[in-house]
Amino acid sequence: MDDSTNNKITTGDDETANQQERLLPIANVSRIMKQILPQNAKISKEAKETMQECASEFISFVTGEASEKCKKERRKTVNGDDVCWAMGTLGFDDYAPPLKRYLDRYREVEGDRSATPQRNEEEGRPSSSSTQFDPNLKPF
């Protein structure tokens, strides 16, 4: 720990790394933006960066609400339904139906593959690929 104020005393690399961790990749964000805009549209770099920040804020905002619900219900795990619920509560009603369908479909697929019951509080074991999803749980 520095005894000086944490004010750009650390190397630029540290700051950049930290910042990248809390934001979605600019390339991905940019791609989504371009998808919705006309072909001739241009996007300033700072607009993309602002969008990155907004997306992270959105995740935090909704997660906070979902997490509160879990706390009240004495559950330790924030699941997909909690996220959907939180979005509906916070005014993103339009998103909730397509998300529910998306989630139901995912569960349908996963439910066929794995017959194990919900084990909300257990450590999930990643299989060969670190990107495997276990609907039963991957606590973090």
Place this chain on the structure above:
Amino acid sequence: MRQAGTYSRILSGGGVSGRTGPHLLPLARIKKIMKKSSVDVKMISGEAPLVFSKACELFIEELTKRSWDMTIQGKRKTLHKEDVASAVATTDVFDFLIELVHRNAADHVDDVSEDHAP
């Protein structure tokens, strides 16, 4: 990070989204952001980041569309940070972003070297 092809076909096939292809956003990063949002967040199911990957897409699309409306009003072809700020200001559901976009505006000066209407 590429997701399994199976998921992409099933999850992005018709009905849910007209878009094809794997998740557009990295789930591990989403998980990190979720964890940082609150000390109360202890455990996160595997589905939650998945839901967010879709939700963020919808969110970014909506905010981008509304920002672009502002760009058009300004008779420009380049979407600027100010357009995002205007979209936030005029959309109730984006109230939670007001402080963020104003904070950004205070810290930075938007690039004027881009296509900018006189």
